[in-house]
Amino acid sequence: MTPVFPADEYDRRLAALRATLKAQELDAVVVHTPENICYLSGHATPGYYTYQCLVVTAGGDVAVLTRQTETVNARATTHLERIVGFADSADPVQATADLLAELAPGATAVGLETRSWFLPPESYGRLSGLLESAGARVRPIDAALAAARLxxxxxxxxxxxxxxxxxxxxxxxxxxxxxxxxxxxxxxxxxxxxxxxxxxxxxxxxxxxxxxxxxxxxxxxxxxxxxxxxxxxxxxxxxxxxxxxxxxxxxxxxxxxxxxxxxxxxxxxxxxxxxxxxxxxxxxxxxxxxxxxxxxxxxxxxxxxxxxxxxxxxxxxxxxxxxxxxxxxxxxxxxxxxxxxxxxxxxxxxxxxxxxxxxxxxxxxxxxxxxxxxxxxxxxxx
CATH class of the missing domain: 3.90.230.10 (Creatinase/methionine aminopeptidase superfamily)
Known part of the structure:
Protein backbone atom coordinates (compact mmCIF):
# COMPACT_ATOMS: atom_id res chain seq x y z
CA MET A 1 0.00 0.00 0.00
CA THR A 2 1.26 3.47 -0.90
CA PRO A 3 -0.17 6.98 -0.50
CA VAL A 4 -2.88 7.77 -3.06
CA PHE A 5 -1.18 11.01 -4.12
CA PRO A 6 2.44 12.22 -4.32
CA ALA A 7 3.76 14.26 -1.42
CA ASP A 8 3.33 17.61 -3.17
CA GLU A 9 -0.46 17.15 -3.31
CA TYR A 10 -0.62 16.80 0.47
CA ASP A 11 1.95 19.58 0.94
CA ARG A 12 -0.34 21.92 -0.99
CA ARG A 13 -3.31 21.01 1.20
CA LEU A 14 -1.32 21.42 4.42
CA ALA A 15 0.10 24.75 3.26
CA ALA A 16 -3.44 26.02 2.62
CA LEU A 17 -4.52 24.89 6.09
CA ARG A 18 -1.51 26.58 7.70
CA ALA A 19 -2.40 29.81 5.91
CA THR A 20 -5.87 29.51 7.43
CA LEU A 21 -4.42 28.91 10.89
CA LYS A 22 -2.28 32.01 10.62
CA ALA A 23 -5.20 34.09 9.33
CA GLN A 24 -7.33 32.93 12.26
CA GLU A 25 -4.44 33.34 14.74
CA LEU A 26 -4.41 29.66 15.65
CA ASP A 27 -1.22 27.93 16.73
CA ALA A 28 -2.41 24.46 15.77
CA VAL A 29 -5.39 22.34 14.82
CA VAL A 30 -6.37 18.84 15.94
CA VAL A 31 -8.44 16.95 13.34
CA HIS A 32 -10.50 13.86 14.18
CA THR A 33 -12.88 13.21 11.26
CA PRO A 34 -11.50 10.35 9.08
CA GLU A 35 -12.30 12.16 5.81
CA ASN A 36 -10.48 15.29 6.94
CA ILE A 37 -7.49 13.29 8.21
CA CYS A 38 -7.37 11.45 4.88
CA TYR A 39 -7.65 14.68 2.88
CA LEU A 40 -4.76 16.32 4.73
CA SER A 41 -2.43 13.36 5.14
CA GLY A 42 -3.61 10.37 3.12
CA HIS A 43 -4.06 8.28 6.26
CA ALA A 44 -6.81 5.73 5.64
CA THR A 45 -7.75 2.69 7.66
CA PRO A 46 -10.93 0.72 8.40
CA GLY A 47 -9.85 1.06 12.03
CA TYR A 48 -11.14 4.62 12.32
CA TYR A 49 -13.74 3.33 14.79
CA THR A 50 -11.04 3.79 17.45
CA TYR A 51 -9.45 7.08 18.42
CA GLN A 52 -7.13 8.78 15.96
CA CYS A 53 -6.26 12.37 15.13
CA LEU A 54 -4.01 14.55 13.03
CA VAL A 55 -2.15 17.48 14.59
CA VAL A 56 -1.07 20.31 12.29
CA THR A 57 0.76 23.36 13.61
CA ALA A 58 1.00 26.80 12.07
CA GLY A 59 4.77 26.48 12.35
CA GLY A 60 4.97 23.49 10.03
CA ASP A 61 4.83 20.35 12.15
CA VAL A 62 2.33 17.59 11.42
CA ALA A 63 1.75 14.19 13.04
CA VAL A 64 -0.74 11.36 13.10
CA LEU A 65 -1.70 9.97 16.50
CA THR A 66 -3.30 6.51 16.43
CA ARG A 67 -3.30 3.13 18.16
CA GLN A 68 0.12 1.48 18.11
CA THR A 69 -1.25 -1.35 15.97
CA GLU A 70 -2.52 1.17 13.39
CA THR A 71 0.82 2.97 12.98
CA VAL A 72 1.70 0.48 10.23
CA ASN A 73 -1.29 1.75 8.20
CA ALA A 74 -0.30 5.36 8.82
CA ARG A 75 3.23 4.77 7.61
CA ALA A 76 1.92 3.00 4.50
CA THR A 77 -0.71 5.57 3.50
CA THR A 78 1.08 8.85 4.28
CA HIS A 79 4.35 10.62 3.53
CA LEU A 80 4.56 11.85 7.12
CA GLU A 81 7.68 11.40 9.20
CA ARG A 82 5.88 11.70 12.53
CA ILE A 83 3.57 8.77 13.33
CA VAL A 84 2.80 8.41 17.03
CA GLY A 85 1.15 5.34 18.53
CA PHE A 86 -0.55 4.91 21.88
CA ALA A 87 -1.08 1.63 23.70
CA ASP A 88 -4.61 0.27 23.98
CA SER A 89 -4.29 0.72 27.73
CA ALA A 90 -3.35 4.42 27.39
CA ASP A 91 -5.59 7.49 27.46
CA PRO A 92 -5.64 8.81 23.87
CA VAL A 93 -7.04 12.19 24.89
CA GLN A 94 -4.13 12.76 27.25
CA ALA A 95 -1.77 11.51 24.53
CA THR A 96 -3.23 14.15 22.20
CA ALA A 97 -2.65 16.93 24.70
CA ASP A 98 0.91 15.70 25.29
CA LEU A 99 1.65 15.56 21.56
CA LEU A 100 0.29 19.05 21.04
CA ALA A 101 2.40 20.38 23.89
CA GLU A 102 5.43 18.89 22.21
CA LEU A 103 4.68 20.15 18.69
CA ALA A 104 3.29 23.57 19.64
CA PRO A 105 4.70 24.46 23.07
CA GLY A 106 3.06 27.47 24.62
CA ALA A 107 0.13 27.40 22.19
CA THR A 108 -2.48 29.99 23.07
CA ALA A 109 -5.18 29.09 20.50
CA VAL A 110 -6.01 25.63 19.09
CA GLY A 111 -8.65 24.66 16.54
CA LEU A 112 -10.88 21.65 17.16
CA GLU A 113 -13.76 20.15 15.20
CA THR A 114 -17.01 20.72 17.06
CA ARG A 115 -19.24 18.67 14.75
CA SER A 116 -17.17 15.50 14.32
CA TRP A 117 -18.82 12.15 15.04
CA PHE A 118 -15.36 10.95 16.03
CA LEU A 119 -14.79 13.38 18.88
CA PRO A 120 -17.78 12.66 21.14
CA PRO A 121 -18.84 15.10 23.88
CA GLU A 122 -16.91 13.38 26.66
CA SER A 123 -13.66 13.35 24.69
CA TYR A 124 -14.20 16.89 23.39
CA GLY A 125 -14.81 18.13 26.92
CA ARG A 126 -11.73 16.47 28.35
CA LEU A 127 -9.47 17.56 25.50
CA SER A 128 -10.75 21.12 25.67
CA GLY A 129 -10.17 21.12 29.39
CA LEU A 130 -6.62 19.88 29.06
CA LEU A 131 -5.79 22.46 26.41
CA GLU A 132 -7.38 25.32 28.31
CA SER A 133 -5.62 24.33 31.51
CA ALA A 134 -2.36 24.59 29.53
CA GLY A 135 -3.28 28.14 28.48
CA ALA A 136 -4.80 27.55 25.04
CA ARG A 137 -8.18 28.85 23.92
CA VAL A 138 -10.17 26.31 21.89
CA ARG A 139 -11.91 27.49 18.72
CA PRO A 140 -13.95 25.66 16.04
CA ILE A 141 -12.24 24.83 12.75
CA ASP A 142 -15.05 22.90 11.00
CA ALA A 143 -15.94 25.53 8.40
CA ALA A 144 -12.37 25.95 7.17
CA LEU A 145 -11.88 22.19 6.81
CA ALA A 146 -15.15 21.88 4.89
CA ALA A 147 -14.30 24.72 2.54
CA ALA A 148 -10.92 23.18 1.73
CA ARG A 149 -12.49 19.93 0.50
CA LEU A 150 -15.34 21.31 -1.58
Whole structure:
Protein backbone atom coordinates (compact mmCIF):
# COMPACT_ATOMS: atom_id res chain seq x y z
CA MET A 1 0.00 0.00 0.00
CA THR A 2 1.26 3.47 -0.90
CA PRO A 3 -0.17 6.98 -0.50
CA VAL A 4 -2.88 7.77 -3.06
CA PHE A 5 -1.18 11.01 -4.12
CA PRO A 6 2.44 12.22 -4.32
CA ALA A 7 3.76 14.26 -1.42
CA ASP A 8 3.33 17.61 -3.17
CA GLU A 9 -0.46 17.15 -3.31
CA TYR A 10 -0.62 16.80 0.47
CA ASP A 11 1.95 19.58 0.94
CA ARG A 12 -0.34 21.92 -0.99
CA ARG A 13 -3.31 21.01 1.20
CA LEU A 14 -1.32 21.42 4.42
CA ALA A 15 0.10 24.75 3.26
CA ALA A 16 -3.44 26.02 2.62
CA LEU A 17 -4.52 24.89 6.09
CA ARG A 18 -1.51 26.58 7.70
CA ALA A 19 -2.40 29.81 5.91
CA THR A 20 -5.87 29.51 7.43
CA LEU A 21 -4.42 28.91 10.89
CA LYS A 22 -2.28 32.01 10.62
CA ALA A 23 -5.20 34.09 9.33
CA GLN A 24 -7.33 32.93 12.26
CA GLU A 25 -4.44 33.34 14.74
CA LEU A 26 -4.41 29.66 15.65
CA ASP A 27 -1.22 27.93 16.73
CA ALA A 28 -2.41 24.46 15.77
CA VAL A 29 -5.39 22.34 14.82
CA VAL A 30 -6.37 18.84 15.94
CA VAL A 31 -8.44 16.95 13.34
CA HIS A 32 -10.50 13.86 14.18
CA THR A 33 -12.88 13.21 11.26
CA PRO A 34 -11.50 10.35 9.08
CA GLU A 35 -12.30 12.16 5.81
CA ASN A 36 -10.48 15.29 6.94
CA ILE A 37 -7.49 13.29 8.21
CA CYS A 38 -7.37 11.45 4.88
CA TYR A 39 -7.65 14.68 2.88
CA LEU A 40 -4.76 16.32 4.73
CA SER A 41 -2.43 13.36 5.14
CA GLY A 42 -3.61 10.37 3.12
CA HIS A 43 -4.06 8.28 6.26
CA ALA A 44 -6.81 5.73 5.64
CA THR A 45 -7.75 2.69 7.66
CA PRO A 46 -10.93 0.72 8.40
CA GLY A 47 -9.85 1.06 12.03
CA TYR A 48 -11.14 4.62 12.32
CA TYR A 49 -13.74 3.33 14.79
CA THR A 50 -11.04 3.79 17.45
CA TYR A 51 -9.45 7.08 18.42
CA GLN A 52 -7.13 8.78 15.96
CA CYS A 53 -6.26 12.37 15.13
CA LEU A 54 -4.01 14.55 13.03
CA VAL A 55 -2.15 17.48 14.59
CA VAL A 56 -1.07 20.31 12.29
CA THR A 57 0.76 23.36 13.61
CA ALA A 58 1.00 26.80 12.07
CA GLY A 59 4.77 26.48 12.35
CA GLY A 60 4.97 23.49 10.03
CA ASP A 61 4.83 20.35 12.15
CA VAL A 62 2.33 17.59 11.42
CA ALA A 63 1.75 14.19 13.04
CA VAL A 64 -0.74 11.36 13.10
CA LEU A 65 -1.70 9.97 16.50
CA THR A 66 -3.30 6.51 16.43
CA ARG A 67 -3.30 3.13 18.16
CA GLN A 68 0.12 1.48 18.11
CA THR A 69 -1.25 -1.35 15.97
CA GLU A 70 -2.52 1.17 13.39
CA THR A 71 0.82 2.97 12.98
CA VAL A 72 1.70 0.48 10.23
CA ASN A 73 -1.29 1.75 8.20
CA ALA A 74 -0.30 5.36 8.82
CA ARG A 75 3.23 4.77 7.61
CA ALA A 76 1.92 3.00 4.50
CA THR A 77 -0.71 5.57 3.50
CA THR A 78 1.08 8.85 4.28
CA HIS A 79 4.35 10.62 3.53
CA LEU A 80 4.56 11.85 7.12
CA GLU A 81 7.68 11.40 9.20
CA ARG A 82 5.88 11.70 12.53
CA ILE A 83 3.57 8.77 13.33
CA VAL A 84 2.80 8.41 17.03
CA GLY A 85 1.15 5.34 18.53
CA PHE A 86 -0.55 4.91 21.88
CA ALA A 87 -1.08 1.63 23.70
CA ASP A 88 -4.61 0.27 23.98
CA SER A 89 -4.29 0.72 27.73
CA ALA A 90 -3.35 4.42 27.39
CA ASP A 91 -5.59 7.49 27.46
CA PRO A 92 -5.64 8.81 23.87
CA VAL A 93 -7.04 12.19 24.89
CA GLN A 94 -4.13 12.76 27.25
CA ALA A 95 -1.77 11.51 24.53
CA THR A 96 -3.23 14.15 22.20
CA ALA A 97 -2.65 16.93 24.70
CA ASP A 98 0.91 15.70 25.29
CA LEU A 99 1.65 15.56 21.56
CA LEU A 100 0.29 19.05 21.04
CA ALA A 101 2.40 20.38 23.89
CA GLU A 102 5.43 18.89 22.21
CA LEU A 103 4.68 20.15 18.69
CA ALA A 104 3.29 23.57 19.64
CA PRO A 105 4.70 24.46 23.07
CA GLY A 106 3.06 27.47 24.62
CA ALA A 107 0.13 27.40 22.19
CA THR A 108 -2.48 29.99 23.07
CA ALA A 109 -5.18 29.09 20.50
CA VAL A 110 -6.01 25.63 19.09
CA GLY A 111 -8.65 24.66 16.54
CA LEU A 112 -10.88 21.65 17.16
CA GLU A 113 -13.76 20.15 15.20
CA THR A 114 -17.01 20.72 17.06
CA ARG A 115 -19.24 18.67 14.75
CA SER A 116 -17.17 15.50 14.32
CA TRP A 117 -18.82 12.15 15.04
CA PHE A 118 -15.36 10.95 16.03
CA LEU A 119 -14.79 13.38 18.88
CA PRO A 120 -17.78 12.66 21.14
CA PRO A 121 -18.84 15.10 23.88
CA GLU A 122 -16.91 13.38 26.66
CA SER A 123 -13.66 13.35 24.69
CA TYR A 124 -14.20 16.89 23.39
CA GLY A 125 -14.81 18.13 26.92
CA ARG A 126 -11.73 16.47 28.35
CA LEU A 127 -9.47 17.56 25.50
CA SER A 128 -10.75 21.12 25.67
CA GLY A 129 -10.17 21.12 29.39
CA LEU A 130 -6.62 19.88 29.06
CA LEU A 131 -5.79 22.46 26.41
CA GLU A 132 -7.38 25.32 28.31
CA SER A 133 -5.62 24.33 31.51
CA ALA A 134 -2.36 24.59 29.53
CA GLY A 135 -3.28 28.14 28.48
CA ALA A 136 -4.80 27.55 25.04
CA ARG A 137 -8.18 28.85 23.92
CA VAL A 138 -10.17 26.31 21.89
CA ARG A 139 -11.91 27.49 18.72
CA PRO A 140 -13.95 25.66 16.04
CA ILE A 141 -12.24 24.83 12.75
CA ASP A 142 -15.05 22.90 11.00
CA ALA A 143 -15.94 25.53 8.40
CA ALA A 144 -12.37 25.95 7.17
CA LEU A 145 -11.88 22.19 6.81
CA ALA A 146 -15.15 21.88 4.89
CA ALA A 147 -14.30 24.72 2.54
CA ALA A 148 -10.92 23.18 1.73
CA ARG A 149 -12.49 19.93 0.50
CA LEU A 150 -15.34 21.31 -1.58
CA UNK A 151 -13.46 22.17 -4.80
CA UNK A 152 -11.50 19.18 -6.08
CA UNK A 153 -7.94 19.23 -7.44
CA UNK A 154 -7.05 17.57 -10.76
CA UNK A 155 -5.56 14.65 -8.82
CA UNK A 156 -8.79 14.20 -6.85
CA UNK A 157 -10.87 14.33 -10.02
CA UNK A 158 -8.80 11.48 -11.47
CA UNK A 159 -9.71 9.33 -8.46
CA UNK A 160 -13.40 10.25 -8.76
CA UNK A 161 -13.37 9.34 -12.46
CA UNK A 162 -11.90 5.96 -11.57
CA UNK A 163 -14.58 5.48 -8.92
CA UNK A 164 -17.25 6.42 -11.48
CA UNK A 165 -15.99 3.78 -13.90
CA UNK A 166 -16.16 1.17 -11.16
CA UNK A 167 -19.62 2.32 -10.06
CA UNK A 168 -20.81 2.01 -13.66
CA UNK A 169 -19.42 -1.53 -13.83
CA UNK A 170 -21.25 -2.52 -10.66
CA UNK A 171 -24.48 -0.85 -11.78
CA UNK A 172 -24.38 -2.55 -15.17
CA UNK A 173 -23.87 -5.95 -13.54
CA UNK A 174 -26.73 -5.32 -11.10
CA UNK A 175 -29.07 -4.00 -13.77
CA UNK A 176 -28.47 -7.04 -15.97
CA UNK A 177 -29.09 -9.34 -13.01
CA UNK A 178 -32.32 -7.59 -11.94
CA UNK A 179 -34.78 -9.75 -13.86
CA UNK A 180 -38.02 -11.46 -12.81
CA UNK A 181 -37.25 -14.60 -10.84
CA UNK A 182 -33.94 -13.32 -9.49
CA UNK A 183 -33.59 -12.47 -5.82
CA UNK A 184 -32.45 -9.08 -4.57
CA UNK A 185 -29.57 -10.91 -2.91
CA UNK A 186 -28.36 -12.15 -6.30
CA UNK A 187 -28.53 -8.62 -7.70
CA UNK A 188 -26.53 -7.26 -4.75
CA UNK A 189 -23.89 -9.94 -5.26
CA UNK A 190 -23.57 -8.87 -8.89
CA UNK A 191 -23.12 -5.25 -7.80
CA UNK A 192 -20.40 -6.18 -5.31
CA UNK A 193 -18.58 -8.33 -7.84
CA UNK A 194 -18.81 -5.71 -10.57
CA UNK A 195 -17.42 -2.91 -8.43
CA UNK A 196 -14.70 -4.86 -6.66
CA UNK A 197 -13.48 -6.58 -9.82
CA UNK A 198 -13.26 -3.21 -11.59
CA UNK A 199 -11.15 -1.54 -8.92
CA UNK A 200 -13.23 -0.56 -5.91
CA UNK A 201 -11.93 -0.63 -2.33
CA UNK A 202 -14.18 -1.14 0.68
CA UNK A 203 -17.22 1.06 0.29
CA UNK A 204 -18.36 4.20 2.08
CA UNK A 205 -21.84 2.66 2.14
CA UNK A 206 -23.22 -0.65 0.95
CA UNK A 207 -25.22 -0.92 -2.29
CA UNK A 208 -29.00 -0.59 -2.09
CA UNK A 209 -31.24 -3.05 -3.91
CA UNK A 210 -35.01 -2.84 -3.43
CA UNK A 211 -37.73 -4.22 -5.71
CA UNK A 212 -41.45 -3.63 -6.00
CA UNK A 213 -43.07 -2.28 -2.81
CA UNK A 214 -39.77 -2.45 -0.90
CA UNK A 215 -38.43 0.37 -3.09
CA UNK A 216 -40.90 2.69 -1.41
CA UNK A 217 -38.73 2.65 1.73
CA UNK A 218 -35.61 4.81 1.71
CA UNK A 219 -32.28 3.01 2.20
CA UNK A 220 -33.84 -0.44 1.83
CA UNK A 221 -31.06 -2.82 0.90
CA UNK A 222 -31.16 -6.36 -0.42
CA UNK A 223 -33.32 -9.12 0.97
CA UNK A 224 -34.35 -12.60 -0.19
CA UNK A 225 -37.36 -11.15 -2.03
CA UNK A 226 -37.76 -12.45 -5.58
CA UNK A 227 -38.26 -9.82 -8.29
CA UNK A 228 -41.62 -10.02 -10.04
CA UNK A 229 -42.88 -9.04 -13.46
CA UNK A 230 -43.70 -5.42 -14.28
CA UNK A 231 -42.21 -3.91 -11.14
CA UNK A 232 -39.32 -1.49 -10.64
CA UNK A 233 -36.01 -2.46 -9.05
CA UNK A 234 -34.30 0.52 -7.44
CA UNK A 235 -30.49 0.29 -7.37
CA UNK A 236 -28.03 2.69 -5.75
CA UNK A 237 -24.32 2.21 -5.18
CA UNK A 238 -20.94 3.90 -5.13
CA UNK A 239 -17.56 2.38 -5.76
CA UNK A 240 -14.63 3.81 -3.80
CA UNK A 241 -11.18 4.41 -5.29
CA UNK A 242 -8.48 6.12 -3.23
CA UNK A 243 -11.34 6.73 -0.73
CA UNK A 244 -13.11 8.87 -3.38
CA UNK A 245 -16.69 8.08 -4.36
CA UNK A 246 -19.01 8.51 -7.34
CA UNK A 247 -22.57 7.31 -6.59
CA UNK A 248 -25.29 6.34 -9.04
CA UNK A 249 -28.98 5.57 -8.49
CA UNK A 250 -30.79 3.81 -11.29
CA UNK A 251 -34.11 2.01 -11.65
CA UNK A 252 -34.81 -0.86 -14.04
CA UNK A 253 -37.86 -2.95 -14.80
CA UNK A 254 -38.86 -5.75 -17.11
CA UNK A 255 -42.20 -5.42 -18.84
CA UNK A 256 -44.32 -2.32 -18.32
CA UNK A 257 -44.94 -0.09 -15.33
CA UNK A 258 -48.50 1.04 -14.69
CA UNK A 259 -50.28 3.58 -12.53
CA UNK A 260 -48.34 5.88 -10.24
CA UNK A 261 -45.12 3.90 -10.67
CA UNK A 262 -45.14 4.73 -14.40
CA UNK A 263 -45.92 8.39 -13.69
CA UNK A 264 -43.13 8.51 -11.13
CA UNK A 265 -40.60 7.18 -13.66
CA UNK A 266 -41.38 9.94 -16.16
CA UNK A 267 -41.40 12.64 -13.48
CA UNK A 268 -38.13 11.44 -11.93
CA UNK A 269 -36.26 11.73 -15.23
CA UNK A 270 -37.69 15.19 -15.79
CA UNK A 271 -36.75 16.24 -12.25
CA UNK A 272 -33.16 15.07 -12.66
CA UNK A 273 -32.80 16.99 -15.92
CA UNK A 274 -34.38 20.11 -14.40
CA UNK A 275 -31.93 20.06 -11.50
CA UNK A 276 -28.93 19.39 -13.75
CA UNK A 277 -29.72 22.51 -15.78
CA UNK A 278 -28.70 24.56 -12.73
CA UNK A 279 -25.52 22.61 -11.95
CA UNK A 280 -23.15 25.05 -13.63
CA UNK A 281 -20.51 27.49 -12.33
CA UNK A 282 -22.30 30.21 -10.36
CA UNK A 283 -25.49 28.20 -10.22
CA UNK A 284 -27.52 27.87 -7.07
CA UNK A 285 -27.98 24.50 -5.34
CA UNK A 286 -31.17 25.87 -3.80
CA UNK A 287 -32.51 26.76 -7.25
CA UNK A 288 -31.52 23.33 -8.57
CA UNK A 289 -33.52 21.78 -5.75
CA UNK A 290 -36.48 24.07 -6.45
CA UNK A 291 -36.42 23.13 -10.14
CA UNK A 292 -36.34 19.45 -9.22
CA UNK A 293 -39.30 19.80 -6.90
CA UNK A 294 -41.23 21.89 -9.42
CA UNK A 295 -40.91 19.19 -12.09
CA UNK A 296 -42.26 16.61 -9.66
CA UNK A 297 -45.10 18.87 -8.53
CA UNK A 298 -46.04 19.59 -12.14
CA UNK A 299 -46.59 15.86 -12.58
CA UNK A 300 -48.89 15.86 -9.57
CA UNK A 301 -46.47 13.82 -7.50
CA UNK A 302 -45.22 16.28 -4.88
CA UNK A 303 -46.42 13.90 -2.17
CA UNK A 304 -43.77 11.36 -3.26
CA UNK A 305 -40.77 13.65 -2.69
CA UNK A 306 -39.55 14.49 0.81
CA UNK A 307 -35.79 15.11 0.67
CA UNK A 308 -32.91 17.15 -0.71
CA UNK A 309 -32.06 16.76 -4.40
CA UNK A 310 -28.34 16.02 -4.15
CA UNK A 311 -25.05 16.62 -2.37
CA UNK A 312 -21.31 17.01 -2.81
CA UNK A 313 -19.23 13.85 -3.13
CA UNK A 314 -15.54 13.12 -2.62
CA UNK A 315 -13.72 11.32 0.20
CA UNK A 316 -15.94 8.96 2.15
CA UNK A 317 -15.72 6.39 4.91
CA UNK A 318 -18.67 4.41 6.25
CA UNK A 319 -21.34 5.21 7.16
CA UNK A 320 -21.61 7.62 4.21
CA UNK A 321 -20.31 8.10 0.68
CA UNK A 322 -21.47 11.72 0.46
CA UNK A 323 -20.35 15.16 1.58
CA UNK A 324 -23.77 16.65 2.26
CA UNK A 325 -22.38 18.67 5.15
CA UNK A 326 -20.14 20.48 2.66
CA UNK A 327 -22.91 21.29 0.17
CA UNK A 328 -26.44 20.02 -0.38
CA UNK A 329 -29.03 20.69 -3.07
CA UNK A 330 -31.64 21.96 -0.64
CA UNK A 331 -33.68 25.07 0.04
CA UNK A 332 -31.36 26.39 2.76
CA UNK A 333 -28.06 26.02 0.88
CA UNK A 334 -26.39 29.40 0.36
CA UNK A 335 -23.21 28.31 -1.39
CA UNK A 336 -22.90 28.47 -5.19
CA UNK A 337 -21.62 25.85 -7.58
CA UNK A 338 -18.05 26.36 -8.77
CA UNK A 339 -15.79 24.69 -11.28
CA UNK A 340 -14.28 21.37 -10.12
CA UNK A 341 -16.95 20.67 -7.55
CA UNK A 342 -18.48 17.20 -7.86
CA UNK A 343 -22.11 16.61 -6.90
CA UNK A 344 -24.56 13.72 -6.95
CA UNK A 345 -27.95 14.88 -8.29
CA UNK A 346 -30.41 12.28 -7.03
CA UNK A 347 -34.19 12.78 -7.19
CA UNK A 348 -36.06 9.79 -5.78
CA UNK A 349 -39.84 9.42 -5.71
CA UNK A 350 -41.33 6.95 -3.25
CA UNK A 351 -44.73 5.76 -2.11
CA UNK A 352 -44.47 3.62 1.00
CA UNK A 353 -45.50 0.03 0.42
CA UNK A 354 -45.96 0.52 -3.33
CA UNK A 355 -42.89 1.57 -5.32
CA UNK A 356 -39.83 3.78 -5.57
CA UNK A 357 -38.15 5.33 -8.62
CA UNK A 358 -34.72 6.98 -8.56
CA UNK A 359 -32.55 8.25 -11.41
CA UNK A 360 -29.33 10.10 -10.64
CA UNK A 361 -26.01 11.32 -11.96
CA UNK A 362 -22.70 12.22 -10.38
CA UNK A 363 -21.44 15.25 -12.27
CA UNK A 364 -18.24 17.28 -12.43
CA UNK A 365 -18.79 21.02 -12.75
CA UNK A 366 -16.72 22.30 -15.65
CA UNK A 367 -15.70 25.76 -16.84
CA UNK A 368 -19.00 26.36 -18.63
CA UNK A 369 -21.35 23.59 -17.52
CA UNK A 370 -21.02 20.07 -16.20
CA UNK A 371 -19.87 16.60 -17.23
CA UNK A 372 -21.87 13.52 -16.27
CA UNK A 373 -19.52 10.91 -14.80
CA UNK A 374 -21.90 8.03 -13.97
CA UNK A 375 -24.49 6.26 -16.11
CA UNK A 376 -26.00 2.86 -16.92
CA UNK A 377 -26.83 1.73 -20.48
CA UNK A 378 -29.45 -0.79 -19.32
CA UNK A 379 -32.98 0.47 -18.86
CA UNK A 380 -34.73 1.99 -17.13
CA UNK A 381 -37.30 -0.12 -19.00
CA UNK A 382 -35.84 -3.10 -20.79
Missing amino acids: VKSPAEIEQIRAAARSTDAGMLAAAEAAVPGASERTVAAAAFQGMIASGSEYFGMEPFVASGPRAGTIHASWSDRVIGENEPVLLEMSATVGRYNAPLMHTVWTGELTGEAAEMAVACAAARDAALAHVVPGGSPAEAHAACRAAIAEAGLAHTYRKRSGYSVGIGFAPDWGEGHLLSLGETEEKRFARDMVVHVVPTLRIEGMAGIGLSATVLITEDGHEVLTSCPVGPGR
